[in-house]
Amino acid sequence: MAPESKKAKDLKGDFWDAKNIQISIGKVITEEEPPEEVRGPKPMPHVTDLRSWDMKLLERYEPFYAPFCDMCCLCTYGKCELLGKKGACGIDAATQQARTVLLACLIGTAAHAGHARHLLEHLIEKLGEDHEIDLGMNVDIEAPITRTVMGKRPRTLGDLREVMDYVEEQMSHLLSACHTGQEGDSKDFESKAFHAGLMDDLAREAADLAQIVALDLPKGDEDAPLIELGFGTIDTEKPVVLCIGHNVLPGADIVDYLDEKGLEEDVEVCGICCAAIDITRYNDAAKVVGPLSKQLRFIRSGVADVVVVDEQCVRTDVLEEALKNRSAVIATTDKMCLGLPDMTDEDPDRIVRDLIEGNIKGALILDPEKVGEVAVKTAIKLAPERKPLKKLPDVEEIIELASECTDCGWCQRACPNSLPVMDAVKKAAEGDLSQLEEMAVEELCYTCGRCEQECERGIPIVSMVTKAGERRVKDEKYKIRAGRGPAQDVEIRRVGAPIVLGDIPGVVAFVGCSNYPAGGKDVALMAKEFLERNYIVVTTGCGAMSIGEYRDEDGQTLYEKYGGEFDAKGLVNMGSCVSNAHISGAAIKIANIFAQKPLEGNFEEIADYILNRVGACGVAWGAYSQKAAAIATGVNRWGIPVVLGPHGSKYRRLFLGRADDEEKWKLNDLRTGEVIDGEPAPEHLLYAAENREEVTVMIAKLCIRPTDTPKGRQMKLSNYIDLHRKYFGTIPDDIDKFIRTEKDIPIVYKKDVMKILEEKNWKPRKVPKEPSLMEMEKG
Amino acid sequence: MAPESKKAKDLKGDFWDAKNIQISIGKVITEEEPPEEVRGPKPMPHVTDLRSWDMKLLERYEPFYAPFCDMCCLCTYGKCELLGKKGACGIDAATQQARTVLLACLIGTAAHAGHARHLLEHLIEKLGEDHEIDLGMNVDIEAPITRTVMGKRPRTLGDLREVMDYVEEQMSHLLSACHTGQEGDSKDFESKAFHAGLMDDLAREAADLAQIVALDLPKGDEDAPLIELGFGTIDTEKPVVLCIGHNVLPGADIVDYLDEKGLEEDVEVCGICCAAIDITRYNDAAKVVGPLSKQLRFIRSGVADVVVVDEQCVRTDVLEEALKNRSAVIATTDKMCLGLPDMTDEDPDRIVRDLIEGNIKGALILDPEKVGEVAVKTAIKLAPERKPLKKLPDVEEIIELASECTDCGWCQRACPNSLPVMDAVKKAAEGDLSQLEEMAVEELCYTCGRCEQECERGIPIVSMVTKAGERRVKDEKYKIRAGRGPAQDVEIRRVGAPIVLGDIPGVVAFVGCSNYPAGGKDVALMAKEFLERNYIVVTTGCGAMSIGEYRDEDGQTLYEKYGGEFDAKGLVNMGSCVSNAHISGAAIKIANIFAQKPLEGNFEEIADYILNRVGACGVAWGAYSQKAAAIATGVNRWGIPVVLGPHGSKYRRLFLGRADDEEKWKLNDLRTGEVIDGEPAPEHLLYAAENREEVTVMIAKLCIRPTDTPKGRQMKLSNYIDLHRKYFGTIPDDIDKFIRTEKDIPIVYKKDVMKILEEKNWKPRKVPKEPSLMEMEKG
Amino acid sequence: MNDRIIPWQPTVIAGPKQAMLVTPETAVMMIKKAKRPLMVVGPLAKRQPVLDHTLKIMERWDLPVVTTADTFRVFNERGVETEPYGIVEITNLLKDPEWRGVRGEGQHDLVIFIGCIYYIASQGLSTLKHFAPHIKTLTICKTFHSNADASFPNMDDEEWFRYLEKMHED
Amino acid sequence: MNDRIIPWQPTVIAGPKQAMLVTPETAVMMIKKAKRPLMVVGPLAKRQPVLDHTLKIMERWDLPVVTTADTFRVFNERGVETEPYGIVEITNLLKDPEWRGVRGEGQHDLVIFIGCIYYIASQGLSTLKHFAPHIKTLTICKTFHSNADASFPNMDDEEWFRYLEKMHED
Structure with missing residues (x-):
């Protein structure tokens, strides 16, 4: 007894069937649309x-x-x-x-x-x-x-x-x-x-x-505008409204209110996490502070006069933290009410007064339009008196605080990344703030605050990191391309064949959160690596921001250097977390547009197609959340492999292939109806790697698919070998598994590869025309 | 921004508004019904x-x-x-x-x-x-x-x-x-x-x-039939189909198939947990093995030829356990597929053959009608060859197994109830099975199997307990009244006033699972205590079964002794877990029928009414599941207190009142608009007790409500005092809190109570007419 | 690991923090040092000889006693005054820093548990561990309670009775 | 509790079972006793003097080595043959009783970990603890790994290097 949705069994009244049908007296007329x-x-x-x-x-x-x-x-x-x-x-x-x-x-x-x-x-x-x-x-x-x-x-x-x-x-x-x-x-x-x-x-x-x-957000626009990104882009002289979370509605109403009142120039609206991405899709004057990892650091900086929280990935102690700096907090959804009084039905000016006078700890306002008005008015009124709060403890105070350290070392043990926190604090006590600064600027610390919680002296380490980083805050000015939404059909038409045949070596998607093992720069470096190698690089959410927070040797961000088109060498910011749907969407569209596979109700055929032919790989290097788990698992079901950073091992479950077991890789060639030997492509479905070097090589490998043409395969293997040589020093030992016939061998590596093939007693094998997992008998 | 359901905002097309409206050409005609x-x-x-x-x-x-x-x-x-x-x-x-x-x-x-x-x-x-x-x-x-x-x-x-x-x-x-x-x-x-x-x-x-x-289950029928309950009622000479879980559908189709084929007399259909309750509501020839606590014991007994599992509270290792005795397993819902092959679309006879020949470990059949046929056919075919399996290791073997014991004692430490498992095993090694027997017959052991898992010698303790209990299995023949469904409106009309005014001292509902601290008998003893004291005793699910598994001094079960009417001294088995809805439902109906409170969209007024006036108390003495947590929390929101057994502390959260803080008990008398002193009634909303004695007294106390008439209050306090004297030896020390005026004092205890009141410097206080928590200003 | 200091029900282990193992001598020291100690006695202390030991400890150190479940009755039958509370009720009061204690003299600073059902006691101790930093908890059952601040180890009756003996000898 | 045998990241504690604390001597004994030991070396062993110690231990006991992440490179540069695997890949192979091991001689019976990132190693050790009863795990990092069967304690570099020294001295 599978639970039976009414919709499948009983379609009366549902839009699926009813849409093209008009009910008239005694007669059914179908619309003209076929x-x-x-x-x-x-x-x-x-x-x-x-x-x-x-x-x-x-x-x-x-x-x-x-x-x-x-x-x-x-x-x-x-x-x-x-x-x-x-x-x-x-x-x-x-x-x-x-x-x-x-x-x-x-x-x-x-x-x-x-x-x-x-x-x-x-x-x-x-x-x-x-x-x-x-x-x-x-x-x-x-x-x-x-x-x-x-x-x-x-x-x-x-x-x-x-x-x-x-x-x-x-x-x-x-x-x-x-x-x-x-x-x-x-x-x-x-x-x-x-x-x-x-x-x-x-x-x-x-x-x-x-x-x-x-x-009216960008509709697949490859030329979506470049948005200001980074601490350094916020004008702290103006009243500042900070939006944290994922729901665009309050932020949109804030910028609308500013527009309506002609205050666009007078108030800074900025965001952290996906709310930032989506607000800047709505209005490119808003600014992105940065990914999740910036949250506590920015709140502690005191720059925000008003903190508007909506939902998902918001620090649950945001109220306590904001109150330390007398920032006003407005909660805006049922998901996060924070115990605040429900002011939804109150007069906006009364709410502003209550917030400013501290009659309430914060306000729950469930009407986004009212949030817009209250947030702006509060920020404008609060900003002048909050001026002195927009700074952190000064350097002397930091040295003083640092000198409290008892050398117990538990801060390092509590740190998710085992950063040398104690060493940095001890250096600070000696007047050298460089290590604290590095933790801030290099984003090694993602401000989770566990060190502070563990400290027996209550040393406010995150505040000290924030302060130490302040000196270089002005450098934190970057660009990110606004989230463009889905790939266009015309783009898919253009890249469909090269992707399926392997001429474009792969689509690599950098998504997810900022729970990085060694800072966000790793993500940017990976993106750069694959952009330079002609891959299509897709990104969303905090990953998209981390990519933007890096300047290359020319001083440019990757968004300035690479275009936003869904094509080889395109750096495609699709948007926020929810925009990840367009990544699976693009793979599905390839099956449909390029291969003419019908979509409707046809999940298995589409997923089988993607698994065997679409060389895409997701990378959630800093995945931390349950959402990321859901996204990865969803993507996996479509047949797209995903790699995680080392923290991803704490999700408890991966999906690993066994390259050593040939039985697992058999394929049914639907063209011939023959079950033939396959290859471990993609080798894993959900993988966690220890460091950037490892994962970079793995990504290249995971883009290989059974349908690659010899030319495409050569390209993919060239990249795999190049990267393996770069990071491991050798041609990979499993290269033989991916060579079906000699035509697959990259020309430049021909000699070396042939040697390996001989050692391994390699034999050529059939290249499947329409590889599939369907209709195979077991065993 | 509360998420806005379409239904509240936009009612077009929803049945609420559309029901009385017929759309005709150009005109709206409302039905005649007002x-x-x-x-x-x-x-x-x-x-x-x-x-x-x-x-x-x-x-x-x-x-x-x-x-x-x-x-x-x-x-x-x-x-x-x-x-x-x-x-x-x-x-x-x-x-x-x-x-x-x-x-x-x-x-x-x-x-x-x-x-x-x-x-x-x-x-x-x-x-x-x-x-x-x-x-x-x-x-x-x-x-x-x-x-x-x-x-x-x-x-x-x-x-x-x-x-x-x-x-x-x-x-x-x-x-x-x-x-x-x-x-x-x-x-x-x-x-x-x-x-x-x-x-x-x-x-x-x-x-x-x-x-x-x-x-067509009983519709509030107070004379619902008495059903056979207990191990001893199962005729092991016949093929036996056992249904475990909560979903009536497969069981109903099994009995339908038997009826259709005229096999009613030839096959035993029995159930464990709520599936048993609901199948017997559907057909009173089916039998109830017992509550959840019997599950492993019954499977291990080997009596069941076919085990049909549906959903909720089924042992997740049911397949492994059933296979030990070669019972055939059929899974029937998406909730529990057990890794079995999906045979839904196969020919029933082929499935029967595959099950019997062991070609498959079990079958997933998502069509209940097919389950009916396959289960019956399989049982009939399998029963003869399974005859030898319908017995447990014999006594000698038990002694042998017991002698393996190394005295490590970890079985007792692993036992949720710290039962003296090792002592029982050691006694068994000496040939004395009495302690093992006691664990079975007195239901001290609810067969969770943790002792076995911990045993370094792998001694099959649960099987030994089962075997030891076998000798008295024939005694395990009881009766339970089939679940009758909701209280009738006419009954509510009859009891509404006495309940609200306090003449019926309370409605006590024994619900939930069998995670008891000291066996199921405690629940029966509590039910008996309150039945004898004129309370309305309501019950559902495993609780209802535990009540049935007890015979009083006259050798009768409580179901035989007390009628099923929703009235004083009624023992009302409403049905399965889902029938718990009728308990809150009865309280709501009191507000509506007796007090004429409108129901529709009026949650708060109804809950406020129930909290202050309906002397009901839920008892989930063996609550173990997340469902029980949801049920209790739901009941609490309606203003009905619930008490749990000691294991309930592991839910992590209770709702406790502070009788010592008078501020908490202020009431608004809606009749006068005056905020007056109240009383801790009910004192707690969600409470966990250590033993039956404690909880019995607490239940009586938790039935007190601010609106009791003096006569009703006397009755309630008599019960409270009686029980406190019985179990604690004294008049309760907090009696003064519940006496508003001298008229509230039970006559028989007048002298003693007056003495306490004097010591406590008691003063009379106002009796509220319409006590409410609504419209009170804070503080 | 030492079997004596694994929680009696081993899965009670809740995190890195574990109770300190104490001897009767240390337990006595804790009582002596406390300003407003309280003893909480559960139904497993109704049987002998635990009851007598409990009475003697109570007397020896002039401890106010809260009885949980129906334990009140056996004390009452001996004419000994105790305050009856549910174990969750007394725990709830103890976690409130403003509560004035059973003698009305102020919140207690040490609570000694004996005879409560292991797992519910364990949950109550967890409550106090998390939410009552103003209170130290000590358990003198024969089972190791990792959620307490200090606990006797796991032991058999014989050793336990010796431990209890030492708690009230002069 | 002894600070040296609380997991380095204390919340790694997963239940009642804890690793056995071992000295270098015991660790050596475990290697000697093993029929098919394997050493797994992670990227934190790329730096000195850990790398040299690792090389010496490997040589001293003729251990086959799997390198995780990009650790392969530094060994390769020294002409030392190792098998590169992701840490999750090698763990996955180790939990399969049918796997023939890196030398094709049969599944390993002891795995010695050094230099893997603490928390991912901890997760991998948990996998082996639960699902590879056929394998003993030993960690010789400077951090206590409670999910291993046997582990060095938490210690500072100096002490650790002495421990490692003892692992390859004759």
Whole structure:
């Protein structure tokens, strides 16, 4: 009994079928528009409907579990220890890991789904449910994920409601399975996690589509404007409103209010995390402070007169931290109320007064327009009196504070990255702030504050890092291209063949958060490496910001150096977290536009196509959140591999392939109907690497696909070999696995590679025409 | 920006408004039925809409947190230790507990919501969405929770879809708030947990309504049949099909198949946990093995030829355990696929063959009708050859196994209840099985199996307990009244006044699971105590079974001794877990029928009424699950206190009142508009007790309400004093708090109580006419 | 690791912080040092000889006693005054720095637990560990309580009774 | 508790099971006793003098070496043959009882870790602790790894280098 959504079984009243049908008295007239969609086998799949595809993936890429804890603490039978034992409910360690992963993915999916639903209903309230989804001339396939999964194209904002209804229903079933005494098999949990990831994909697409069409954000514009990025771009002489989080609505209403009142020049509006990205898609005068990692540092700097928080990735102690500097805090969504009084129905001027006079600790205002007015008015009134607060403890004070250090060393042990915090503090005590400065400027410290919490003397280390970095704040002026939204159909048409055939060596997507092992610069260096090598580099969210925070040898940011087109050497900032949907979307569009695969209800065929032919690789180098887990898992289900930074190992689960087991890589050549030997391409589906060097080589390898033409394969292997030589010093030892015939061997490396092939007793093998995992008998 | 459900803002197309309207050409005709509902202020409340009510509850009943772990492990910044520290995201220990509680409640709510949606869509598929919701002559208010929360009465199965849409949307927003970096305030998390609980209430009501009307289960029938209960009632000579879980559908189709084929007499169908309850509501020939605590014991007994699992509270190792005895396993829902091959589309006879020949480890069959056929056929074929497996290791073997014991004692340390497992094993090694037997028969052991997992010699302790208990299995024959469904309106009319005025001293509801600290008998003894004292005793689920597993001094079960009417001395088994909705439902109906409070959209007024006037108390003595957490939290939001057993402390959060702080108990007398001194009634909202003696006294106390008449109060205090004397030996020291005027003093205790009052310098105080927490200014 | 200082129910382990293992001598020292100690006695102390030891400790150090569950009854039957509270109620009061204590003289600074059900006590100790920095907790059961500040080790009855003996000898 | 045997990142603590603290002597004994030991060397061992110690230990006990991340390079530059794997890849292979090991002689029975990033190593050790009962794990970093079977304690560089010295002296 799969839970049966009403929509699949009983289509009366649903937009899928009703859209082209007008009901008139006694007669049904279909609209003139032809029924464009060919309905595939599984529209609106239920929890178990794609299970057979999942099991194919899971057989090749077996879940690899790294328990973060030996115990389960979810029911009152527990805690149970699962180290070689089953719990009181019968669960074992692997199953418990998978269950926890599903739970994390669902929390992530819910974050996007809650966000999407909220945006959608708000925008429908403003614009009506008939507001058209139109991404302009160059984007016909405006919603590739929705088309594929829902089996139909959404034409209006109202249609997106059906998407959300479906997503919410599926989430409810999936979350149910996490209850004690339900699913008992780890692979079934992973299948459900895949489904959660797919729901996440849908929710993100719905959210970004809604905001693009309703707020008129760039519609796949490769020339989206360059935006100011960095601490140094904020004019601290003006009143400053800082928006933190992910929801564009309050920020949009703040800039609208400023426009309306002609105050654009008088107030600085800036943002941290995805709210920054989306506000600057809406209005390019807003500024981006930077990724998540800047949050505590910027709040501590005292620069923001008003801190507007919406949802996701906001420090939960933002109120406490902001109050230290008497910044006014406005919470704006049900997701984060912070215990504040609900002032939604109050007069704006009264709220401003209450905030300024400190009658309230902050305000919860659930109406974004009112937030716009209150935030601006408060900032203007508060700024003059807050002037003295816009500075940190001075250098002498830092030295004084540092001298309190007792050398216990627990700050370093508490630091997620084991940074030499104590050493920096001790140096500071001697008057040398350079190490603290380095932690700030090189972004080694992402201001999580655990060091402070651990310090037995309560030394405010993050404030000291912030202060030490201040001297060079003026240098922190960068550029980022505003999020452009999806790839255009015309671009896909152009790059489809080169990608599938391997002429463009790959699409590499840098996404996710800033939980980096060694600062954000690594991401920029990786992006640079692949841009220089002709890859298409796609990015979103905090990753996009980290790429912008780097200047190359010419003093330019990569956004200034490379164009924003979805093509070789393009550096494509698609937007915020929710814009990640356009990355899977681009892969899907390749299948559809280039290969003419029908999308509607056809998930498995599309995913099989992507897995075997689209050389794309996601990189979430600083992934920290449940959202990132959901995104990666969703992307994985489409057949796109993802690599994580070392902290990603704490997600507890990876999907690793076994290159040493040839059985796992068999392929069905649909052209011939023959099952033939394949290659480990892509070798892993979800991988965590220790450092940039390792991951760079891995990315190049993970872009290889069975369908590469010999020319394309040569190109991909050249990159793989080049990078392996650069970082490992040798031609990779597994090169033989990726050479099907001699034609695949890169010319420049011919001799060396041939030598390896001989040593390995290599034999040429068939090149599949239409490689697939479908319709293969087991074993 | 509260997420705005489409339904509240934009009612076009929703059944609430459209129901009474027929669209005809150019004209709107309303049906003749008058618009019965008065719409209250908050129909379909969003996450933040009832926050002000929640904050009133939380100010009086502050959350009490008992962290189960010092760390948070939800993101890859972590693990963070929160002992006096904030985590990397800024969260502190209290907020993290509240977040975990919300997460648990949501998992619980999802279990019911997934179950409800599944049932609903299946039943609509069979009966159509227009199938009427009609509970017969005696139940007009068929859906009190839905009416109050949704603001409208559901008339058909199709209408319940809107309920589920709403529930699923709210869950998505709530789950979102659990994401790292969202809610930062513990009370706001609790407000969200309350909302989750309310959604749980709605989902349960929808589920039970749907199955009652679609499967024709008893509709509030006080004379529902007595059902056979217990190991001893199963005829092991026949083929046996065991259903475990909560979903009635496969079980119903099994009994239907038997009926259809005339095999009713030839095959035993029995159930464990709520599936048992609901199957016996559907067909009284089915049997109840017992509560959850029997699960492993019964599987190990080998009696079941076929084990059909559906969802919730099933041992996740059921496949492994069943295979040990070669019982065939059929999984039937997406919630629990167990890694089994999906045979839904296969020919039933082929599945039977594959199961019997062991070609597959078990089958996943997502079509309940097919499950019916396959389960029965398999059982019939398998039973003869499984005969020898229907017995456990014999006594000699047990002694042999027991002699392996190394005295390490870790079994006792692993046992959730610290039972003297090692002592029992050692006695067994000496040939004395009495202690093992006691663990089985007295149900001290609820077969979680942790002792076995810990045993370094792998001694199969649970099997030994099972075997030792076998000798007395024949005694395990009891009766339980089939779940009758909701209280009838006519019953509410009869008991409404006595309950509100206090003449019926209280409604005590024994619900939840079997994670008991000292066996299930405690629950039966409590039920008996309150039945004898004229309370209305309501029960559901495993609690209802535990009550049935006891015979009083006359050798009768309580179900045989007491009638099933919702009245003083009634023992009312309402049904399964989802039937818990009828308990809040009864309280709501009292407000509506007796006090004429309008329900629709009027949550706060109703909850305020219940809190102050309806002397009801929930008891979840063995609560273990996330569902139980959701149920309790939902019930709490309606103003009904709940007490838990000691294991309930592991839920991490209680709501405790402070009787010593008079400020907390002020009341607004709506009749006079005066704020007056109140009393700690009810004193706690969510309480965990150490043993039966403590909780019995506490239940009596928690039934006191500010509106009791003097006569009613005398009755309630008599019970409180009696029980305190019985279990503590004295008149309770806080008796003065509950005496408003001398008229409240129970006559028999007058002298003693007066003495206490004098010592305490007691003064009479006003008796409120319409006590309320509403419209009180703070402080 | 020493078996005596693994929590009796080993999964009670909650993080890096563990209770200090104490001898009866140290326990006595803690009581002596405390300004306003309180003893909390649970239902497992109703049986003998634990009850007598508890009574003697109570007397020896003039400790006010809170009885949890129905433990009040056995003390009452012996004419010994105790304050009955649920274990969660007393824990809730103890975590409030403003509470005046059972004698009304001010919040307690040391709480000695004996005889409460292991896992609920463990949860209560966790509450105090996290939210009552103003209080030290000491458990003198025969089981190691890692959530306490100080605890007796895991031991058998015989050794435990010797420990308790030492708690009230002069 | 002894500061030397709290996990270096204290929250790595995962449950009641903790690594055994070992001296260099015991570590050597474990290597001697092992039939098919393997050494896994991470990028923190690229710097000196750790690299030299590692090379000497490797040589002294004829250990096959897997290098993680880009550590391969420094060994390769010294002409020392190692097998490059991602730390998650080698862990994945180690947990498969059927894997034939880097020398193709059969799955390893002891794995010695040095120089991997603390937290990812900790996760990998957790994998092996749970899912590779056929393998013993030993860490010879200067940080205590509670998820290993046996680990050096937390210590400073000076002491660590002495420990490493002892691992390859005759």
